[in-house]
Amino acid sequence: MSSELVPGLPIDVVGQVRAEVFVVAHDGEQALLTGPDGPQPWHIETAGVEHPLDLVREIAIGNIAEVDLVHSTSWRWDRQAVVLSFLVVIPASAIGSMDSIPIPRADLARSTAQQAPGEIAFTQVLEHALRHLAWLDREDAVVNETLSEAWHAELATYVPAPFEQL
Amino acid sequence: MEYKLACDCGWETQGTEDDLVAATQEHGRTLHNMELTTEQAMAMATPVEA
Numbered sequence: 001m002s003s004e005l006v007p008g009l010p011i012d013v014v015g016q017v018r019a020e021v022f023v024v025a026h027d028g029e030q031a032l033l034t035g036p037d038g039p040q041p042w043h044i045e046t047a048g049v050e051h052p053l054d055l056v057r058e059i060a061i062g063n064i065a066e067v068d069l070v071h072s073t074s075w076r077w078d079r080q081a082v083v084l085s086f087l088v089v090i091p092a093s094a095i096g097s098m099d100s101i102p103i104p105r106a107d108l109a110r111s112t113a114q115q116a117p118g119e120i121a122f123t124q125v126l127e128h129a130l131r132h133l134a135w136l137d138r139e140d141a142v143v144n145e146t147l148s149e150a151w152h153a154e155l156a157t158y159v160p161a162p163f164e165q166l
Numbered sequence: 167m168e169y170k171l172a173c174d175c176g177w178e179t180q181g182t183e184d185d186l187v188a189a190t191q192e193h194g195r196t197l198h199n200m201e202l203t204t205e206q207a208m209a210m211a212t213p214v215e216a
Binding site for chain 2: 036037038040042043044045046047055059062063
């Protein structure tokens, strides 16, 4: 299990709201983390004029072509900006030449009674994102109908959790 | 003279100033939704030793 912290944003990504995207797929055997930047968080600048989810969807489609589901999963304060995390679920056939790794499991980052966690690893953000997807899979008919049987089985291993601050 | 540049996402490029700037601007636009000036791109570049 990786304990790597959330990697730094590209040096010139600026703005008060940033998108952090996790591109995931299921090949029928295991859930995979992938993406145009490789199997890591994919950072996208928001200009503040477009809904972040619309922006993430458009850029994901522009770079990956086939996208099944886009959903916001959490937010946190990091480097003087609000970081919105998104899951982008793609079909395994869309992975193509993008590097991928099995999705690592992690314990969640825990807040104190009155303060956010001091350090958050990207694996913890991803763990929470999939717990949120597990919750949606049970609560949201559109999400449930969109996800494959392999995803339903995979998400059954996650503790369902609503959207929250990390 | 050639230059090289590495984005924090892991993407790298190397080439002449014109090629490096064009590649970096394309990368920033398509993957990170960023519009970079020539000056911003070159500020992140380092010369490649001959």
